[in-house]
Amino acid sequence: MQLPESQVAVLEAANADEATPVDALAAATDLPPETVTGAAFELEEQGLVAVTERVDETISLTDEGRTYVGDGLPEVRLYEAALEAGADADPAPMGQVIGSSGLEGAAVDIALSNYARKGYGSIDSGEITADPDADPAADPEANALESLAGEGTLDESNVLDQLERRGLAEVAESTVREVELTEQGVTELMAGVETAETVGQVTPELLTSGEWEDVKFAEYNVEADAETVEGGCVHVLREMSERVKDVLVGMGFEEMDGPHADADFWINDCLFMPQDHPARTHWDRFALEQPTHIDDLPEGLVERVERAHREGVGEDGEGYHSPWDEDFARALALRGHTTSLSTRYLSGTEIGEIEPPARFFSVEKAYRNDTLDATHLLEFYQIEGWVMAEDLSVRDLMGTFEEFYAQFGIEDIQFKPHYNPYTEPSFELFGTHPTTGELIEIGNSGIFREEMLEPLGVDCDVMAWGLALERLAMLATGAEDIRDLHGTLADLEFLRNAEVTY
Numbered sequence: 001m002q003l004p005e006s007q008v009a010v011l012e013a014a015n016a017d018e019a020t021p022v023d024a025l026a027a028a029t030d031l032p033p034e035t036v037t038g039a040a041f042e043l044e045e046q047g048l049v050a051v052t053e054r055v056d057e058t059i060s061l062t063d064e065g066r067t068y069v070g071d072g073l074p075e076v077r078l079y080e081a082a083l084e085a086g087a088d089a090d091p092a093p094m095g096q097v098i099g100s101s102g103l104e105g106a107a108v109d110i111a112l113s114n115y116a117r118k119g120y121g122s123i124d125s126g127e128i129t130a131d132p133d134a135d136p137a138a139d140p141e142a143n144a145l146e147s148l149a150g151e152g153t154l155d156e157s158n159v160l161d162q163l164e165r166r167g168l169a170e171v172a173e174s175t176v177r178e179v180e181l182t183e184q185g186v187t188e189l190m191a192g193v194e195t196a197e198t199v200g201q202v203t204p205e206l207l208t209s210g211e212w213e214d215v216k217f218a219e220y221n222v223e224a225d226a227e228t229v230e231g232g233c234v235h236v237l238r239e240m241s242e243r244v245k246d247v248l249v250g251m252g253f254e255e256m257d258g259p260h261a262d263a264d265f266w267i268n269d270c271l272f273m274p275q276d277h278p279a280r281t282h283w284d285r286f287a288l289e290q291p292t293h294i295d296d297l298p299e300g301l302v303e304r305v306e307r308a309h310r311e312g313v314g315e316d317g318e319g320y321h322s323p324w325d326e327d328f329a330r331a332l333a334l335r336g337h338t339t340s341l342s343t344r345y346l347s348g349t350e351i352g353e354i355e356p357p358a359r360f361f362s363v364e365k366a367y368r369n370d371t372l373d374a375t376h377l378l379e380f381y382q383i384e385g386w387v388m389a390e391d392l393s394v395r396d397l398m399g400t401f402e403e404f405y406a407q408f409g410i411e412d413i414q415f416k417p418h419y420n421p422y423t424e425p426s427f428e429l430f431g432t433h434p435t436t437g438e439l440i441e442i443g444n445s446g447i448f449r450e451e452m453l454e455p456l457g458v459d460c461d462v463m464a465w466g467l468a469l470e471r472l473a474m475l476a477t478g479a480e481d482i483r484d485l486h487g488t489l490a491d492l493e494f495l496r497n498a499e500v501t502y
Protein backbone atom coordinates (compact mmCIF):
# COMPACT_ATOMS: atom_id res chain seq x y z
CA MET A 1 0.00 0.00 0.00
CA GLN A 2 1.20 3.49 -0.83
CA LEU A 3 0.46 6.50 1.38
CA PRO A 4 1.72 10.08 1.62
CA GLU A 5 4.82 10.50 3.78
CA SER A 6 3.16 12.03 6.84
CA GLN A 7 0.55 9.26 6.92
CA VAL A 8 3.21 6.57 6.74
CA ALA A 9 5.07 8.24 9.63
CA VAL A 10 1.96 8.47 11.82
CA LEU A 11 0.91 4.92 11.00
CA GLU A 12 4.33 3.61 11.98
CA ALA A 13 4.43 5.62 15.21
CA ALA A 14 0.95 4.60 16.37
CA ASN A 15 0.29 1.58 18.58
CA ALA A 16 -2.32 -1.13 18.41
CA ASP A 17 -2.65 -1.72 22.16
CA GLU A 18 -2.73 1.85 23.41
CA ALA A 19 -3.95 5.22 22.17
CA THR A 20 -1.13 7.73 21.64
CA PRO A 21 -1.78 11.47 22.06
CA VAL A 22 -1.13 13.63 18.99
CA ASP A 23 1.62 15.51 20.85
CA ALA A 24 3.50 12.31 21.51
CA LEU A 25 3.14 11.28 17.84
CA ALA A 26 4.38 14.73 16.80
CA ALA A 27 7.48 14.26 18.95
CA ALA A 28 8.07 10.75 17.61
CA THR A 29 7.63 11.65 13.93
CA ASP A 30 9.17 15.12 14.05
CA LEU A 31 6.05 16.51 12.37
CA PRO A 32 4.01 19.52 13.52
CA PRO A 33 0.95 18.46 15.60
CA GLU A 34 -1.47 19.83 12.98
CA THR A 35 0.15 17.68 10.28
CA VAL A 36 -0.18 14.65 12.56
CA THR A 37 -3.85 15.46 13.19
CA GLY A 38 -4.51 15.88 9.46
CA ALA A 39 -2.74 12.62 8.64
CA ALA A 40 -4.57 10.81 11.46
CA PHE A 41 -7.96 11.86 10.08
CA GLU A 42 -6.96 10.73 6.57
CA LEU A 43 -5.86 7.38 7.99
CA GLU A 44 -9.07 7.09 9.97
CA GLU A 45 -11.07 7.57 6.81
CA GLN A 46 -9.27 4.58 5.32
CA GLY A 47 -9.99 2.54 8.43
CA LEU A 48 -6.32 2.23 9.41
CA VAL A 49 -6.47 4.05 12.74
CA ALA A 50 -9.11 5.18 15.23
CA VAL A 51 -9.00 8.77 16.45
CA THR A 52 -10.55 9.46 19.86
CA GLU A 53 -10.89 12.61 21.90
CA ARG A 54 -10.62 13.15 25.61
CA VAL A 55 -10.89 16.29 27.66
CA ASP A 56 -7.90 17.00 29.89
CA GLU A 57 -8.01 19.27 32.90
CA THR A 58 -4.95 21.22 33.86
CA ILE A 59 -4.82 23.03 37.20
CA SER A 60 -2.50 25.97 37.60
CA LEU A 61 -1.76 28.52 40.31
CA THR A 62 -2.79 32.14 39.87
CA ASP A 63 -0.30 34.92 40.67
CA GLU A 64 -1.89 35.31 44.09
CA GLY A 65 -1.67 31.57 44.72
CA ARG A 66 2.00 31.61 43.79
CA THR A 67 2.71 34.47 46.26
CA TYR A 68 1.26 32.44 49.12
CA VAL A 69 3.45 29.45 48.24
CA GLY A 70 6.45 31.57 49.22
CA ASP A 71 4.95 33.79 51.94
CA GLY A 72 2.39 31.48 53.51
CA LEU A 73 -1.39 32.00 53.51
CA PRO A 74 -2.41 35.31 55.18
CA GLU A 75 -4.54 33.49 57.81
CA VAL A 76 -1.58 31.24 58.70
CA ARG A 77 0.65 34.27 59.09
CA LEU A 78 -1.95 35.87 61.34
CA TYR A 79 -2.14 32.69 63.46
CA GLU A 80 1.62 32.58 63.86
CA ALA A 81 1.69 36.24 64.98
CA ALA A 82 -1.20 35.57 67.38
CA LEU A 83 0.70 32.63 68.93
CA GLU A 84 3.72 34.84 69.39
CA ALA A 85 1.55 37.41 71.18
CA GLY A 86 0.39 34.66 73.54
CA ALA A 87 -3.17 34.67 72.19
CA ASP A 88 -3.40 30.89 72.82
CA ALA A 89 -3.56 31.74 76.54
CA ASP A 90 -5.22 35.18 76.64
CA PRO A 91 -6.95 37.24 73.95
CA ALA A 92 -4.49 39.73 72.41
CA PRO A 93 -5.20 43.17 70.90
CA MET A 94 -5.93 42.90 67.16
CA GLY A 95 -3.95 45.92 66.05
CA GLN A 96 -0.80 44.71 67.72
CA VAL A 97 -1.03 41.19 66.30
CA ILE A 98 -1.72 42.46 62.77
CA GLY A 99 1.19 44.88 63.08
CA SER A 100 3.62 42.14 64.05
CA SER A 101 2.29 39.73 61.37
CA GLY A 102 3.62 41.97 58.60
CA LEU A 103 0.26 41.70 56.75
CA GLU A 104 -0.80 44.76 54.80
CA GLY A 105 -3.73 46.04 52.74
CA ALA A 106 -6.02 43.43 51.19
CA ALA A 107 -4.04 40.62 52.82
CA VAL A 108 -5.37 41.74 56.24
CA ASP A 109 -9.00 41.32 55.10
CA ILE A 110 -8.16 37.98 53.51
CA ALA A 111 -6.55 36.80 56.75
CA LEU A 112 -9.49 37.96 58.87
CA SER A 113 -12.14 36.40 56.65
CA ASN A 114 -10.46 32.97 56.66
CA TYR A 115 -9.13 32.87 60.24
CA ALA A 116 -12.18 31.72 62.16
CA ARG A 117 -13.59 29.68 59.23
CA LYS A 118 -10.50 27.49 59.28
CA GLY A 119 -10.46 27.12 63.09
CA TYR A 120 -7.36 29.18 63.85
CA GLY A 121 -9.17 31.03 66.62
CA SER A 122 -11.68 33.81 67.13
CA ILE A 123 -11.86 37.50 66.47
CA ASP A 124 -14.12 39.56 68.71
CA SER A 125 -14.39 43.24 69.61
CA GLY A 126 -10.84 44.16 68.76
CA GLU A 127 -9.27 41.06 70.30
CA ILE A 128 -7.92 37.88 68.80
CA THR A 129 -7.48 34.40 70.26
CA ALA A 130 -5.42 31.52 68.86
CA ASP A 131 -6.64 27.92 69.14
CA PRO A 132 -3.70 25.95 70.65
CA ASP A 133 -4.82 22.80 68.78
CA ALA A 134 -4.79 24.37 65.30
CA ASP A 135 -2.03 23.01 63.04
CA PRO A 136 -0.84 25.23 60.16
CA ALA A 137 1.29 22.35 58.87
CA ALA A 138 -1.92 20.42 58.19
CA ASP A 139 -3.72 23.36 56.46
CA PRO A 140 -5.27 21.61 53.42
CA GLU A 141 -5.27 24.78 51.29
CA ALA A 142 -1.63 25.53 52.05
CA ASN A 143 -0.66 21.94 51.26
CA ALA A 144 -2.63 21.96 48.05
CA LEU A 145 -0.84 25.14 46.94
CA GLU A 146 2.50 23.48 47.72
CA SER A 147 1.76 20.37 45.74
CA LEU A 148 0.40 22.38 42.77
CA ALA A 149 3.59 24.43 42.79
CA GLY A 150 5.63 21.20 42.99
CA GLU A 151 4.24 18.23 41.00
CA GLY A 152 1.43 20.30 39.55
CA THR A 153 -1.20 17.83 40.76
CA LEU A 154 -3.75 17.63 43.54
CA ASP A 155 -4.75 14.68 45.72
CA GLU A 156 -7.95 16.03 47.13
CA SER A 157 -10.31 17.49 44.63
CA ASN A 158 -12.53 19.12 47.28
CA VAL A 159 -9.79 21.63 48.12
CA LEU A 160 -9.72 22.68 44.48
CA ASP A 161 -13.19 24.26 44.75
CA GLN A 162 -12.04 26.34 47.67
CA LEU A 163 -8.83 27.41 45.89
CA GLU A 164 -10.81 28.38 42.81
CA ARG A 165 -13.29 30.33 44.90
CA ARG A 166 -10.42 32.23 46.54
CA GLY A 167 -8.87 32.84 43.11
CA LEU A 168 -5.69 30.95 44.01
CA ALA A 169 -5.92 28.24 41.33
CA GLU A 170 -7.46 27.92 37.86
CA VAL A 171 -8.71 24.94 35.92
CA ALA A 172 -8.32 24.89 32.14
CA GLU A 173 -9.83 22.23 29.89
CA SER A 174 -8.16 21.09 26.70
CA THR A 175 -9.11 18.46 24.18
CA VAL A 176 -6.54 15.79 23.57
CA ARG A 177 -6.78 13.66 20.42
CA GLU A 178 -5.39 10.16 20.58
CA VAL A 179 -4.62 7.78 17.79
CA GLU A 180 -4.74 4.00 17.93
CA LEU A 181 -4.03 1.46 15.20
CA THR A 182 -6.98 -0.60 14.03
CA GLU A 183 -6.72 -4.25 13.10
CA GLN A 184 -6.75 -3.26 9.46
CA GLY A 185 -3.95 -0.79 10.16
CA VAL A 186 -1.84 -3.54 11.69
CA THR A 187 -2.48 -5.83 8.71
CA GLU A 188 -1.48 -3.13 6.22
CA LEU A 189 1.65 -2.29 8.22
CA MET A 190 2.71 -5.94 8.23
CA ALA A 191 2.09 -6.20 4.51
CA GLY A 192 4.33 -3.16 4.03
CA VAL A 193 3.45 0.49 3.55
CA GLU A 194 5.44 2.68 1.19
CA THR A 195 5.64 6.40 0.79
CA ALA A 196 3.85 7.58 -2.31
CA GLU A 197 5.41 10.53 -4.04
CA THR A 198 2.39 12.42 -5.25
CA VAL A 199 2.44 15.80 -6.88
CA GLY A 200 -0.51 18.10 -6.39
CA GLN A 201 0.33 20.67 -9.01
CA VAL A 202 2.20 20.74 -12.30
CA THR A 203 5.00 23.31 -12.19
CA PRO A 204 7.08 24.79 -15.05
CA GLU A 205 10.09 22.98 -13.53
CA LEU A 206 8.38 19.59 -13.70
CA LEU A 207 7.55 20.23 -17.34
CA THR A 208 10.94 21.56 -18.51
CA SER A 209 12.92 18.92 -16.67
CA GLY A 210 10.73 16.15 -18.04
CA GLU A 211 10.28 14.91 -14.48
CA TRP A 212 6.51 14.99 -14.90
CA GLU A 213 6.74 11.71 -16.74
CA ASP A 214 7.93 9.85 -13.65
CA VAL A 215 5.97 11.45 -10.82
CA LYS A 216 2.63 10.28 -9.52
CA PHE A 217 -0.08 12.91 -9.54
CA ALA A 218 -2.46 13.26 -6.63
CA GLU A 219 -6.00 12.33 -7.58
CA TYR A 220 -8.58 15.05 -7.88
CA ASN A 221 -11.14 14.92 -5.14
CA VAL A 222 -14.18 16.00 -7.06
CA GLU A 223 -16.35 15.58 -4.01
CA ALA A 224 -14.44 17.99 -1.79
CA ASP A 225 -16.55 20.91 -0.59
CA ALA A 226 -15.59 24.09 -2.33
CA GLU A 227 -15.81 27.38 -0.50
CA THR A 228 -18.99 29.28 -1.34
CA VAL A 229 -18.31 32.83 -2.30
CA GLU A 230 -21.30 35.01 -1.46
CA GLY A 231 -21.22 38.04 -3.69
CA GLY A 232 -23.88 40.70 -3.76
CA CYS A 233 -27.03 39.91 -5.67
CA VAL A 234 -30.19 41.66 -6.73
CA HIS A 235 -32.86 41.48 -4.04
CA VAL A 236 -35.83 39.31 -5.06
CA LEU A 237 -38.24 42.18 -4.62
CA ARG A 238 -36.15 44.41 -6.86
CA GLU A 239 -35.94 41.59 -9.40
CA MET A 240 -39.69 41.06 -9.13
CA SER A 241 -40.40 44.76 -9.55
CA GLU A 242 -38.16 45.03 -12.63
CA ARG A 243 -39.82 41.99 -14.11
CA VAL A 244 -43.31 43.36 -13.45
CA LYS A 245 -42.39 46.65 -15.12
CA ASP A 246 -41.03 44.77 -18.16
CA VAL A 247 -44.22 42.74 -18.43
CA LEU A 248 -46.49 45.77 -18.15
CA VAL A 249 -44.47 47.81 -20.63
CA GLY A 250 -44.69 44.77 -22.91
CA MET A 251 -48.47 44.90 -22.51
CA GLY A 252 -48.49 48.52 -23.70
CA PHE A 253 -48.57 50.37 -20.34
CA GLU A 254 -46.82 53.65 -19.52
CA GLU A 255 -45.33 54.38 -16.10
CA MET A 256 -46.70 56.91 -13.59
CA ASP A 257 -44.85 58.46 -10.70
CA GLY A 258 -45.64 60.94 -7.95
CA PRO A 259 -45.30 61.93 -4.30
CA HIS A 260 -45.09 59.39 -1.46
CA ALA A 261 -46.61 61.94 0.94
CA ASP A 262 -49.68 63.45 -0.63
CA ALA A 263 -52.90 65.31 0.04
CA ASP A 264 -55.82 63.26 1.24
CA PHE A 265 -57.60 64.88 -1.66
CA TRP A 266 -55.63 62.76 -4.15
CA ILE A 267 -55.42 59.71 -1.89
CA ASN A 268 -59.07 59.58 -0.84
CA ASP A 269 -61.46 62.36 -1.85
CA CYS A 270 -60.90 61.96 -5.59
CA LEU A 271 -61.69 58.28 -5.08
CA PHE A 272 -65.14 59.11 -3.72
CA MET A 273 -64.01 57.87 -0.31
CA PRO A 274 -66.36 59.47 2.22
CA GLN A 275 -64.52 61.62 4.74
CA ASP A 276 -65.89 59.54 7.61
CA HIS A 277 -64.68 56.24 6.06
CA PRO A 278 -62.88 54.14 8.70
CA ALA A 279 -59.75 53.84 6.54
CA ARG A 280 -59.40 57.61 6.68
CA THR A 281 -59.15 57.80 10.45
CA HIS A 282 -55.88 57.69 12.32
CA TRP A 283 -55.44 53.99 12.87
CA ASP A 284 -54.76 53.30 9.25
CA ARG A 285 -52.91 56.39 8.23
CA PHE A 286 -49.46 57.90 8.72
CA ALA A 287 -50.36 61.60 8.95
CA LEU A 288 -47.86 64.41 8.42
CA GLU A 289 -47.74 67.18 11.00
CA GLN A 290 -45.68 69.42 8.73
CA PRO A 291 -46.59 70.74 6.27
CA THR A 292 -50.16 70.89 7.53
CA HIS A 293 -51.75 71.52 4.11
CA ILE A 294 -51.26 71.29 0.40
CA ASP A 295 -51.94 74.58 -1.38
CA ASP A 296 -52.04 73.82 -5.06
CA LEU A 297 -55.11 71.80 -5.87
CA PRO A 298 -56.98 72.48 -9.13
CA GLU A 299 -59.82 74.75 -8.02
CA GLY A 300 -62.56 73.53 -10.32
CA LEU A 301 -61.69 69.95 -9.42
CA VAL A 302 -62.00 70.59 -5.67
CA GLU A 303 -65.49 71.97 -6.25
CA ARG A 304 -66.55 69.10 -8.49
CA VAL A 305 -65.26 66.51 -6.01
CA GLU A 306 -67.09 68.22 -3.15
CA ARG A 307 -70.31 68.24 -5.17
CA ALA A 308 -69.96 64.54 -6.02
CA HIS A 309 -69.52 63.71 -2.34
CA ARG A 310 -72.46 65.85 -1.24
CA GLU A 311 -74.95 65.30 -4.07
CA GLY A 312 -73.59 62.60 -6.31
CA VAL A 313 -73.31 62.88 -10.09
CA GLY A 314 -75.71 62.52 -13.01
CA GLU A 315 -79.44 62.96 -12.98
CA ASP A 316 -80.31 60.57 -10.19
CA GLY A 317 -77.05 60.86 -8.26
CA GLU A 318 -77.28 60.60 -4.50
CA GLY A 319 -73.89 61.37 -2.94
CA TYR A 320 -73.20 60.82 0.74
CA HIS A 321 -75.20 63.76 2.12
CA SER A 322 -72.55 63.95 4.78
CA PRO A 323 -70.23 66.87 5.66
CA TRP A 324 -67.28 67.47 3.34
CA ASP A 325 -64.46 69.59 4.67
CA GLU A 326 -61.93 71.11 2.29
CA ASP A 327 -59.28 71.49 5.03
CA PHE A 328 -59.59 67.80 5.76
CA ALA A 329 -58.96 67.07 2.07
CA ARG A 330 -55.87 69.30 2.03
CA ALA A 331 -54.18 67.49 4.97
CA LEU A 332 -51.12 65.37 4.14
CA ALA A 333 -50.29 61.74 4.80
CA LEU A 334 -48.10 58.98 3.43
CA ARG A 335 -50.16 57.43 0.66
CA GLY A 336 -52.03 54.36 1.86
CA HIS A 337 -52.28 53.18 -1.73
CA THR A 338 -50.74 54.27 -5.01
CA THR A 339 -54.20 54.95 -6.44
CA SER A 340 -53.34 58.59 -5.59
CA LEU A 341 -51.09 58.46 -8.68
CA SER A 342 -54.02 57.28 -10.80
CA THR A 343 -56.25 60.14 -9.60
CA ARG A 344 -53.50 62.66 -10.35
CA TYR A 345 -52.96 61.26 -13.86
CA LEU A 346 -56.68 60.87 -14.63
CA SER A 347 -57.33 64.46 -13.58
CA GLY A 348 -54.90 65.74 -16.19
CA THR A 349 -52.70 67.51 -13.59
CA GLU A 350 -49.63 65.38 -14.30
CA ILE A 351 -49.17 65.05 -18.06
CA GLY A 352 -52.25 66.82 -19.36
CA GLU A 353 -55.49 65.31 -20.56
CA ILE A 354 -55.27 61.62 -21.43
CA GLU A 355 -57.30 60.34 -24.38
CA PRO A 356 -58.63 56.79 -24.63
CA PRO A 357 -57.38 54.21 -25.23
CA ALA A 358 -54.67 54.56 -22.59
CA ARG A 359 -52.92 52.28 -20.12
CA PHE A 360 -50.85 53.37 -17.11
CA PHE A 361 -49.06 51.60 -14.25
CA SER A 362 -46.70 52.12 -11.33
CA VAL A 363 -44.75 49.78 -9.06
CA GLU A 364 -44.33 51.97 -6.03
CA LYS A 365 -44.44 52.01 -2.26
CA ALA A 366 -47.59 52.45 -0.18
CA TYR A 367 -47.73 52.90 3.60
CA ARG A 368 -50.27 51.56 6.06
CA ASN A 369 -50.36 51.50 9.81
CA ASP A 370 -51.12 47.77 9.82
CA THR A 371 -50.00 45.15 12.29
CA LEU A 372 -46.90 43.41 11.02
CA ASP A 373 -47.52 39.71 10.36
CA ALA A 374 -46.77 36.95 7.87
CA THR A 375 -48.70 38.72 5.10
CA HIS A 376 -48.61 42.40 6.15
CA LEU A 377 -45.87 44.99 6.13
CA LEU A 378 -46.21 48.65 7.07
CA GLU A 379 -44.44 49.66 3.87
CA PHE A 380 -45.09 47.60 0.80
CA TYR A 381 -45.14 47.82 -2.97
CA GLN A 382 -48.30 48.10 -4.99
CA ILE A 383 -48.58 47.32 -8.65
CA GLU A 384 -51.08 49.99 -9.60
CA GLY A 385 -52.64 50.08 -13.02
CA TRP A 386 -55.55 51.25 -15.10
CA VAL A 387 -56.90 51.01 -18.60
CA MET A 388 -59.03 53.75 -20.10
CA ALA A 389 -61.18 52.71 -23.08
CA GLU A 390 -64.72 52.76 -24.41
CA ASP A 391 -66.97 49.93 -23.23
CA LEU A 392 -64.86 47.95 -20.81
CA SER A 393 -66.33 44.91 -19.10
CA VAL A 394 -65.43 42.55 -16.30
CA ARG A 395 -64.11 40.14 -18.95
CA ASP A 396 -61.50 42.73 -19.94
CA LEU A 397 -60.42 43.06 -16.32
CA MET A 398 -60.16 39.29 -15.77
CA GLY A 399 -58.44 38.76 -19.10
CA THR A 400 -55.83 41.37 -18.27
CA PHE A 401 -55.03 39.67 -14.94
CA GLU A 402 -54.88 36.26 -16.51
CA GLU A 403 -52.44 37.53 -19.09
CA PHE A 404 -50.37 39.38 -16.48
CA TYR A 405 -50.09 36.59 -13.90
CA ALA A 406 -49.45 33.94 -16.56
CA GLN A 407 -46.12 35.71 -17.17
CA PHE A 408 -45.12 34.53 -13.69
CA GLY A 409 -46.41 31.01 -14.13
CA ILE A 410 -49.52 31.74 -12.05
CA GLU A 411 -52.50 30.25 -13.84
CA ASP A 412 -55.06 29.76 -11.09
CA ILE A 413 -56.19 33.25 -10.17
CA GLN A 414 -59.50 33.36 -8.33
CA PHE A 415 -61.84 36.35 -8.26
CA LYS A 416 -64.15 37.17 -5.40
CA PRO A 417 -66.70 39.98 -5.25
CA HIS A 418 -65.55 42.89 -3.12
CA TYR A 419 -66.47 46.44 -2.21
CA ASN A 420 -64.55 49.69 -2.79
CA PRO A 421 -66.25 53.11 -2.57
CA TYR A 422 -64.65 53.96 -5.94
CA THR A 423 -65.28 50.86 -8.06
CA GLU A 424 -68.38 49.03 -9.18
CA PRO A 425 -68.15 46.11 -9.62
CA SER A 426 -65.12 45.29 -7.45
CA PHE A 427 -63.08 42.10 -7.25
CA GLU A 428 -60.47 40.76 -4.91
CA LEU A 429 -57.85 38.48 -6.46
CA PHE A 430 -56.47 35.35 -4.85
CA GLY A 431 -53.62 32.99 -5.71
CA THR A 432 -52.58 29.62 -4.28
CA HIS A 433 -49.31 29.55 -2.37
CA PRO A 434 -47.01 27.00 -4.08
CA THR A 435 -45.87 25.27 -0.89
CA THR A 436 -48.55 25.81 1.75
CA GLY A 437 -51.43 25.49 -0.71
CA GLU A 438 -53.13 28.37 1.11
CA LEU A 439 -55.25 30.84 -0.82
CA ILE A 440 -53.71 34.28 -0.37
CA GLU A 441 -55.08 37.66 -1.36
CA ILE A 442 -52.95 39.21 -4.05
CA GLY A 443 -54.91 42.23 -5.21
CA ASN A 444 -57.97 44.39 -5.42
CA SER A 445 -59.60 45.74 -8.56
CA GLY A 446 -62.69 47.05 -10.24
CA ILE A 447 -64.24 49.45 -12.70
CA PHE A 448 -64.11 53.07 -11.55
CA ARG A 449 -67.49 54.61 -10.68
CA GLU A 450 -69.13 57.60 -12.32
CA GLU A 451 -68.88 59.47 -8.99
CA MET A 452 -65.13 59.27 -9.26
CA LEU A 453 -64.63 59.72 -13.00
CA GLU A 454 -67.02 62.55 -13.74
CA PRO A 455 -65.36 65.15 -11.42
CA LEU A 456 -61.99 64.12 -12.88
CA GLY A 457 -63.35 64.92 -16.35
CA VAL A 458 -63.13 61.38 -17.69
CA ASP A 459 -66.10 60.33 -19.77
CA CYS A 460 -65.27 56.78 -20.80
CA ASP A 461 -64.66 53.53 -18.89
CA VAL A 462 -61.64 52.97 -16.69
CA MET A 463 -60.81 49.62 -15.14
CA ALA A 464 -58.16 49.62 -12.43
CA TRP A 465 -56.30 47.62 -9.79
CA GLY A 466 -53.80 47.59 -7.01
CA LEU A 467 -51.81 44.36 -6.73
CA ALA A 468 -49.37 43.46 -3.97
CA LEU A 469 -45.82 43.01 -5.21
CA GLU A 470 -44.70 41.18 -2.05
CA ARG A 471 -47.58 38.70 -2.35
CA LEU A 472 -46.66 38.06 -5.98
CA ALA A 473 -43.08 37.53 -4.76
CA MET A 474 -44.36 35.01 -2.19
CA LEU A 475 -46.12 33.04 -4.94
CA ALA A 476 -43.16 33.29 -7.30
CA THR A 477 -40.41 32.39 -4.79
CA GLY A 478 -42.33 30.20 -2.35
CA ALA A 479 -41.59 32.51 0.62
CA GLU A 480 -44.07 31.69 3.37
CA ASP A 481 -43.59 34.77 5.47
CA ILE A 482 -43.42 38.24 3.96
CA ARG A 483 -41.01 39.21 6.74
CA ASP A 484 -38.45 36.81 5.22
CA LEU A 485 -38.25 39.14 2.25
CA HIS A 486 -37.46 42.43 3.91
CA GLY A 487 -37.16 44.12 7.26
CA THR A 488 -35.12 43.22 10.29
CA LEU A 489 -36.22 39.58 10.26
CA ALA A 490 -35.27 39.01 6.61
CA ASP A 491 -33.94 35.52 5.97
CA LEU A 492 -30.55 36.11 4.31
CA GLU A 493 -30.12 32.48 3.41
CA PHE A 494 -33.47 32.56 1.62
CA LEU A 495 -32.71 35.85 -0.12
CA ARG A 496 -29.37 34.55 -1.38
CA ASN A 497 -30.92 31.51 -2.97
CA ALA A 498 -34.42 32.64 -3.91
CA GLU A 499 -35.22 32.45 -7.56
CA VAL A 500 -38.00 34.33 -9.23
CA THR A 501 -39.69 31.85 -11.51
CA TYR A 502 -41.25 33.10 -14.70
Ligand SMILES: N[C@@H](Cc1ccccc1)C(=O)O
Pocket: 336, 337, 338, 339, 420, 423, 444, 445, 446, 464, 465, 466, 467
Ligand atom coordinates in the same frame (compact mmCIF):
# COMPACT_ATOMS: atom_id res chain seq x y z
N1 LIG B 1 -56.51 50.99 -3.91
C1 LIG B 1 -56.90 49.62 -3.79
C2 LIG B 1 -56.62 48.87 -5.06
C3 LIG B 1 -57.48 49.31 -6.19
C4 LIG B 1 -57.02 50.23 -7.09
C5 LIG B 1 -57.82 50.62 -8.15
C6 LIG B 1 -59.10 50.07 -8.28
C7 LIG B 1 -59.54 49.15 -7.37
C8 LIG B 1 -58.76 48.78 -6.32
C9 LIG B 1 -56.14 48.99 -2.63
O1 LIG B 1 -55.17 49.54 -2.18
O2 LIG B 1 -56.52 47.93 -2.17
